[in-house]
Amino acid sequence: MNPLDWIVLLLTMIGIAAYGAWHTRHTDHLDTYLKGSKTTRWGTIGISVMATQASAITFLSIPGQGFESGIGFVQNYFGLPLALIIVCAVFLPIYRQLGVYTAYEFLGQRFDAKTRLLGAGLFLLQRGLAAGVTIYAPAIILATVLGWRLELTIIATGVLVIIYTVTGGSEAVSLTQKWQMGIIFGGMVTAFFILLAHLPPGLGFAGAAHIAGAMGKLQAVDFSLNPDKRYTLWTGLFGGLFLSLSYFGTDQSQVQRYIGGAALREGRLGLVFNALLKIPMQFSILLLGALLFVFYQFQPAPVFYNRVEWRHNAMGTNAAVFQALDQRNAALHVEKQEKIRAWLEARNQRDPVAEPAARAAMLQAEVATEAVRNDARTALRAANPLAQTKDSDYVFIGFILDQLPHGVIGLLIAVMIAAALGSKAGELNALGTTTTIDLWRHFRPLAAHDEARNVRAAKWLTAMWGVIAIAFALFAGFSENLIEAINIIGSIFYGVVLGIFLVAFFLKSVGGTAVFWAAVAAQTMIFALFLLRHHFPVLDFSYLWYNLIGCAACVMFSLLLQAALGSNRRATLTANEI
Amino acid sequence: MKRPPPEPAPDDESPGVPGFRTWRGVYLFVFAFFILVVVLLALFSCQFA
16 A cells, blocks of 8 residues: 555545544434434435445455355345335334334333343344454454554554444444445445456456356356255345344344434335345445456466465475465466366357367366365465465455555555444444443433433443454454354344244234243254254254244244243233334 | 323325335335346346356
């Protein structure tokens, strides 16, 4: 990065944060602090919902996912539009009608205090665990590639987000997310067109897409019923539906984005905006990754894309092994380029005999290149058992630094940091709000009437979660597997929480005691399924299914327990009121 | 303390979107758009496979 990149980066990041903090510095009403301004329109809500979901990892890892495995990951989002329709039609009107600050407050009104505390507790546990990762995951990548100090990157981004989130609360979060998403869209579109311009002359988008398709990178929809496959139409539709329903309907970091606003209409249209745009947006990011794959077929491609890690381990006694791998990769890469050009020629000539043979040769060359990349990972592990061997996260950032002009590099780094700040802000805001409303106010009911004191408590608790997140990111010592584990943890908890809410909305005869113990039993069952998955092959299925199983178990156990406990008059009365 | 009676169902509120008179229409549009996107993605996969 040169001075121009630094100017672009610092101006955009600090400028947006300062604007958010300054503009909302007088936010001293609890309602505005926790729910945002009453004049917020659907566009701001929609962008805020999108920015909270899209973390920096979205823009670092998803192009890498497209590069490595193709665009099939888009199916993960197939349940999202359907889930958002349900949230618009059922969840949102009830939250607004009851005037709650948090989704768990609704559980207290519908059931009882212990169910509310259980819902809030599961959220704080799951989101609190993820809090450190949201800062750590992009920081480790940016620090590695740009040579920044990891701890300073974590502290700088963490402190920046704490300042404006604590100052202006929910209103500042929405305001800054709007500008951050502007930077993100601008940066990603710029990167997409520069990538197209860098493809070999005459290839164009269609030619690149044909190469990516022939190499198996463009299968967007997989109708397979094989349960071992992580992303298919069915896992996306059913697992994704439950995951999205739980995330958008019951996770406070999302609920808080849309329960404010001028009217119910604004929240609904904000969610509809996401229902329409999310799949096309994720498809575009994945397609960018697939096109990056094609780009690197015609450029010198490293054997391992985390070049810093590679160089770090390729010294001393291992130098000869790493050098040999580099040379083998370079030779195979040249060979593969020839095979790709031969296939393109056969395809253009519509030669029915030569084309399949050329395609088979091209795919064989790809298999050979992948084998060297696997050897490189094995060599890395042998040299350093703690080395990071997943390099797909480094593909896009490597392209940015090598191929983009100065100024645009700063803009794209700003994209990553803006995404990190946007999702972190939503998360801290929700953690602070839930702790204030569902714990602090619950245990200090006399303080509930003192609005100024409530705002002060919310500010302190938001700052506390920010500091915890920074400390967690600094000292937890994440490995790449732990980062994936945190994503899986979301699915472990989400299903059961969604089950509690579905019972609350649709099963009016079930009371608090039944749903509370049903949730405890369902959560225990999901933990058992997760822990036993390596001992029983039949349990080793995609983690997306935990959402469906957890939810179904919670609902069924609730019905059974309520039947065993007898009718619940209070539950019926309360549910009818709702 | 007795809870106040619940507010009337808010579904009567017009979406205020040109071409849509009810929220049901908006949801049907979102669903139809989703089906269209999935079909287009499947066609895209076939086109470049």
